[in-house]
Amino acid sequence: MALIVGVTGGIGSGKSALTRYLEARGITVVDADVVAREVVEPGQPALAAIAEHFGQAILQADGTLDRAALRQKVFADPAQRRWLEELTHPLIGAAIQAQLAASRSAYTVLSSPLLLEGSQALLTELVVVVDVPPELQLERTMARDNNDEAQVKRIMAAQLDRQARLAKADIVIDNSGTLEDLEQQAEALHQRLLEKAKAEA
Numbered sequence: 281m282a283l284i285v286g287v288t289g290g291i292g293s294g295k296s297a298l299t300r301y302l303e304a305r306g307i308t309v310v311d312a313d314v315v316a317r318e319v320v321e322p323g324q325p326a327l328a329a330i331a332e333h334f335g336q337a338i339l340q341a342d343g344t345l346d347r348a349a350l351r352q353k354v355f356a357d358p359a360q361r362r363w364l365e366e367l368t369h370p371l372i373g374a375a376i377q378a379q380l381a382a383s384r385s386a387y388t389v390l391s392s393p394l395l396l397e398g399s400q401a402l403l404t405e406l407v408v409v410v411d412v413p414p415e416l417q418l419e420r421t422m423a424r425d426n427n428d429e430a431q432v433k434r435i436m437a438a439q440l441d442r443q444a445r446l447a448k449a450d451i452v453i454d455n456s457g458t459l460e461d462l463e464q465q466a467e468a469l470h471q472r473l474l475e476k477a478k479a480e481a
């Protein structure tokens with residue numbers, strides 16, 4: 281079995297910044313957030329189910345999902361979030377497995393904000409946690425997205441807390457420094473994972 285490495289971290293922790301670096305070195309990255317978008321594209325049964333449940337107003341004029349509107353609804357109401365997760369997570373899980381199986385790179389990364397919350401970590405041999413203090417998570421997410429502080433805090437509250445996530449880490453990447461600091465750690469991680477993949481081949 282080829283080496284599959286999980287990368288996780290809370291919203292805005294820097295998972296994408298890390299995996300972009302690995303991808304640029306030829307590593308296949310399966311990104312759960314990207315897969316989550318694919319399963320609700322127009323024409324997919326999950327989008328029709330969402331429109332039926334939340335009403336047609338959850339769609340934009342072009343028929344695509346109004347993600348900002350759905351974000352508002354599901355992070356304000358845990359029952360609605362669970363409904364959405366019960367619909368989408370099995371579809372996301374199946375698509376992730378297919379994409380992992382198709383990978384031919386030296387090792388393969390599964391990047392997911394919810395790697396440790398459900399069963400996705402079972403697909404991985406090693407868990408890498410990208411860690412930043414919650415204040416920095418909040419600051420970087422607000423600078424990136426069109427989300428107010430309360431909204432980002434609600435999303436953070438729907439995820440594992442920092443200590444619980446760190447307790448499940450095999451490797452921790454500290455992203456509280458600059459992007460250059462992150463790249464140095466990314467290169468060291470890449471070399472370590474190449475060695476491990478070679479040893480297991």
Ligand SMILES: CC(C)(COP(=O)(O)OP(=O)(O)OC[C@H]1O[C@@H](n2cnc3c(N)ncnc32)[C@H](O)[C@@H]1O)[C@@H](O)C(=O)NCCC(=O)NCCS
Nearest residue numbers: 290291312313316347348350351354368372393394438439
């Ligand atoms: C609610 C939705 C439509 C909001 O879309 P939006 O474009 O605003 O955000 P995006 O999908 O890019 O997610 C941004 C971040 O929010 C966090 N997040 C998303 N879904 C969840 C969730 N169910 N629980 C906790 N955090 C979540 C993650 O940190 C993620 O990286 C979308 O997040 C969604 O469909 N979520 C349910 C599917 C899911 O659980 N995806 C997470 C990967 S499996």
Ligand SMILES: Nc1ncnc2c1ncn2[C@@H]1O[C@H](COP(=O)(O)OP(=O)(O)OP(=O)(O)O)[C@@H](O)[C@H]1O
Nearest residue numbers: 290291292293294295296297393420424457458459
């Ligand atoms: N070390 C850093 N210094 C400054 N900015 C950073 C650093 N690392 C990441 N960022 C920025 O912080 C924001 C969040 O990073 P990124 O998008 O990689 O996080 P993520 O974990 O993938 O988030 P999400 O769970 O929301 O998908 C981005 O705008 C990114 O450019």
